[in-house]
Amino acid sequence: MSKPVEQATSATILFAGDSGDGMQLTGNQFTNTSALAGNDLATLPDYPAEIRAPAGTRAGVSGFQLQFSSEDIFTPGDEADVLVAMNPAALVASIHRLKDQGVVIVNTDKFDERDLAKADLEASPLEDNTLDGFRVIEVQLSSLTKGAVDGLGLGAKEVDRCKNFFALGMTYWMFGRDPAFTENWIKGKFKDPYQAANIAALQAGINYADTVELFESSYEVPAAKLEPGTYRNINGNAALAMGMAAASKLAETKLFYGSYPITPASDVLHALAKYKSYGVTTFQAEDEIAAVCSAIGASWAGAIGVTGTSGPGLALKGEALGLAMITELPLIVINVQRGGPSTGLPTKTEQSDLLMSQFGRNGESPMVILAACTPSDCFTTAIEAVRISLEYMVPVLLLTDGYIANGSEPWRLPELDSLLPINNQKITENNNPDGNFLPYQRDPETLARPWAPAGTPGLEHRIGGLEKQEGTGNVSYDPANHEYMCKMRAEKVARIANNLPPLEVFGPDHGTLVLGWGSTFGSIRQAVRVVQSEGLPVAHAHLRHLNPFPSNLEEILKRYDKVIIPEINLGQLVKLIRMEYLVDAVSVPKIQGLPFKVQEIVDAIRQHTTAQA
């Protein structure tokens, strides 16, 4: 008597509940299970800055959205097909993200007068017209869960905490998911009675959905035709940490990570702290400034110094970055961008620190800037940042953001021999046999200076924040030397472009170019595919290197009638492009703490593109 199974190419689920309802956990379980089922997927965790905002309020709503598909996809979905709402606040805060005729599963046990009052509702949204146009599935989630775990020895509060597994079970049934992964995960994570209770709740959810007359059918989203290889599911922060550890191996040099906890970058510190056996060390500093300074000190002593932060922390590190710049030491500065200015929107995503990264230091202080474009790309970009920093003796800023830091995707693991060794500028012999060591004698091609870590016999020398004399590195107030050194430091950064791979373009060499950087990759790529399938001449190029730009960028820009630049800010890359190339690029800004919907970019492209172009 099984119900019919409908085929679907992709589906988007949004789990929404209280901060304490375990929605992130639930979403992650669905994600990992879908990855195992062979789907391509993308996720968007979206949670409040408060750890536990008052229960039941709109401020405390925590959401987790994921899209999974039998085709390759790039975004967590514009609109949800299924919304799971654990309480009235979650329902009213999320219902606008559900598509017309979408399914909403509501926990009706949480809709008494008190619950409604907490969500600032006078009438129950179950009884007014809030849910018109949706397929509403009312479930007494709390009491059903209670029934499922009854007699297992849990207290009332503990019983209620199992209800996310009941909800997860229902969605597993809806999409024909095998619960084995989650059951194993529960077994590894919990001891009895919690283990038994969570498994019972999960199973009860599956059985309930199968049995009751609420669902007409379940859906099957077949496995995607992913490229053959070994995969893991990974979020950006984890990929970044893994990339750093890998870079340390590839450079055969210890890596030191000095950091101060800040949302959404703290998970990089957490992940790296587990990599001690890989020669990675972590130092939780007393503040953002000490964090970057400790990393510079580590580089001075011969390690790869890395620090990580988010916008407000980058602002605090500015002076130290200038020091790393003038002392020409290796340093990698990770900025997991979040909504600003000031404290801004700590848990929401934004790309608004590009101009600070480019210009936010005193004096002439150019700095290499890289940006990762997807969760797994954080791995590649981390290695690239270390490579540039060690080869050229420069600090490198690596930008990601909250969206790709916490969002996850299946990642086809790289072949080990594709990861190339990283060279450095370490020196053990005096480069000036006739006299004192010359710490600022540059490589004629790259302009990199030698790296003589403290402790190297015979190479004792002094460096610091005062202007240096070329060659000797001695303090120099000579006017001509200062101008020369400012130009040298700028030229050194500029010359990195000579050894960068050319920027690739997806699409035709005429018409409209959509130029992006960082986490907008997925939305732009999907949108460009949509308009290309309609026959519009539209191409996509995405920048990993933001300073210096790839050397073929100008030539690419000038091929197109129109260049449009979508960014999660008020138009920052667009300013740099106009400034650098005198190209009349069009800004497509969005600054709501959320990534672009594909549709938003499709609309912008259509607005600026003519079919005959």
Added chain:
Amino acid sequence: MQDVNENAVESAEDEEVSYSKKDFMSDQTIRWCPGCGDYSILSQTQTVMSKLGVPREKFAVISGIGCSSRFPYYMDTFGFHTIHGRAPAFASGAKCVNPDLDVWVITGDGDGLSIGGNHFAHVLRRNVDMVYMLFNNRIYGLTKGQYSPTSEVGKVTKSTPLGSLDHPFNPLKFALGAGASFVARSVDVYAKDLRAALQAAHAHKGTSLVEIYQNCNIFNDLAFDDVVNRKVRDERVLFLTHGEPMTFGSADAPKGIRLNGTRPEVIELGDTYSASDCLVHDETDPVLAQILVEMDYPDFPVPLGVIRRIERTTYDGVFTAQVDHAIEKQGEPTLEALIYGGHTWKVE
């Protein structure tokens, strides 16, 4: 393969290293004002370093910003003139990745206690192994004479024409509060005592704070003269020796410190009291340390020498041990284990 610096890690312990003070003098012209107390401190430091038996390349001299922070440029060692107030953070990073380094931080009352007060507290609490030389001249010198966090209340300077309003910092009291394992005080021109203090600081494992009364003859001349001038110092300073009674004063009028309840008091030695009535210095006694750092002229002689010295785990020591332990437990995993380990699946 992952040594920070293969050459540096090979210890030169089996070789005799023998240096003269000159080996620690760089070729740079010293640009402190003539008569500055920094000259003497530099000279004593160079002398001390030449006699420690440490290979010269191991010395890492790290400073912040200020007159005193120019110090590394004048030392023929590895030197890093960093940014204002943050030297302890640079030093901590360097020491953690390269524990063989012999780290010396040079700072002043503005750099170390004002803009760098936070890092001062945290390096002491962590007890990262280094010598921490605090040049205290009770004035901002490099910015040409504003009052500092150790200036006395009412200090008339360019920024406080009617006198400064804020209560001064007692750096040693603060250091004890932060859990310092080594606290000493000395004076720029007391060459022998300063060398002894620096040697003791170097021998100690942990953050060894030496506050040095340093005269700025341009902007705050004779700031400590009431106490340290050789004509009066017998009466006004107390040289501490572990295990010895606290006595001071001239041979004609010897004095001592005894405890009355919980308060110290000055006693005249002679008919009524003798040295056996005096407090005996114990570098490990936390209460005594508190009493000593509170003592100040004119009510008391100013204590000089090692005030507190206790054994405590160093941060860099446990930092390294934790890594070694992880490697011992997990081996040194390969790149493959890093990327392909954990939960993965195959697509054919």
